[in-house]
Amino acid sequence: MSGHSKWSTIKRKKGAKDARKSKIWARIARDIMVAAKDGGGDQGMNPHLAVAIEKAKSENMPKDNIERAIKRGTGEIEGADYVEISYEGYASSGIAVFVEALTDNTYRTVADVRSIMSKAGGSLGQNGSVAYLFSRKGVFDVPAAGVDESRLFEVVADAGAEDLELSGDQFIVTCEVEAFGSVQSALEKAGISVEEASLQRVPLSTNSLDIDAARKITQLIEKLEDHPDVQAVYTNLEFDDALMAELS
Numbered sequence: 001m002s003g004h005s006k007w008s009t010i011k012r013k014k015g016a017k018d019a020r021k022s023k024i025w026a027r028i029a030r031d032i033m034v035a036a037k038d039g040g041g042d043q044g045m046n047p048h049l050a051v052a053i054e055k056a057k058s059e060n061m062p063k064d065n066i067e068r069a070i071k072r073g074t075g076e077i078e079g080a081d082y083v084e085i086s087y088e089g090y091a092s093s094g095i096a097v098f099v100e101a102l103t104d105n106t107y108r109t110v111a112d113v114r115s116i117m118s119k120a121g122g123s124l125g126q127n128g129s130v131a132y133l134f135s136r137k138g139v140f141d142v143p144a145a146g147v148d149e150s151r152l153f154e155v156v157a158d159a160g161a162e163d164l165e166l167s168g169d170q171f172i173v174t175c176e177v178e179a180f181g182s183v184q185s186a187l188e189k190a191g192i193s194v195e196e197a198s199l200q201r202v203p204l205s206t207n208s209l210d211i212d213a214a215r216k217i218t219q220l221i222e223k224l225e226d227h228p229d230v231q232a233v234y235t236n237l238e239f240d241d242a243l244m245a246e247l248s
Contacts, residue, residue: 024059027102028061030082032073034073034084041073056069058197086131087124088126089124089130091121091235092120092220096134097234097235099233100230100233101227101230108229110124113227116223117220133236134202134204134236136177136201137174138174138176139198140194140196143195144169145169149166149171152164152173162176203235214246217237218243
């Protein structure tokens with residue numbers, strides 16, 4: 001299970017998402033706008049948009065908000081011009097950090113991200129400095145309650161999934177980006193509930209740290225995620241049982 005998935009699960013259980021619903025909706029709306037701008041407003045022909053809309057639904061974002069974001073992206077409604085941008089670098093203890101952002105002011109965002117990294121003992125690097133340590137994957141979080149693992153495996157494997165793992169009270173389904181749509185459709189047709197579906201950067205290998213050092217990394221992740229332009233933060237920190245217990 002990727003560190004990002006474990007981190008997301010922890011934050012859901014702690015209720016952080018409910019406390020920051022408006023901020024989350026704003027981020028999702030920007031993602032929808034960029035997806036619609038780049039690939040059009042038909043989610044059936046635009047996988048990026050389909051993922052963003054699914055994320056919006058999982059966060060109970062109102063239908064009107066979703067439709068307005070799509071129209072802003074396609075130009076039917078005037079709105080800010082957002083661009084996708086990523087930042088790469090290293091945190092303390094040599095942990096790789098990959099930040100995905102959507103911004104209407106790249107100068108502001110890079111300055112803010114650099115400052116957050118620097119204050120936490122890390123630094124930004126050039127594009128490509130840590131990207132090779134991650135692989136882009138489709139990830140589905142499926143609540144395990146009431147789900148037969150054998151049936152779930154059959155459904156997702158036939159649709160092109162490459163891995164199925166039970167972690168706590170969830171099954172984590174992983175697939176190549178190209179298979180995301182087919183796996184999503186297969187789960188829907190089978191009536192299997194999905195708590196979250198997203199495209200993530202999964203680390204090819206992870207690094208374990210002691211609790212104190214790992215806590216510093218999670219504090220950095222939280223500070224980066226709190227920035228309004230940041231969509232997601234990925235690291236190659238190993239979220240082992242001891243760290244999961246500490247964070248939970």
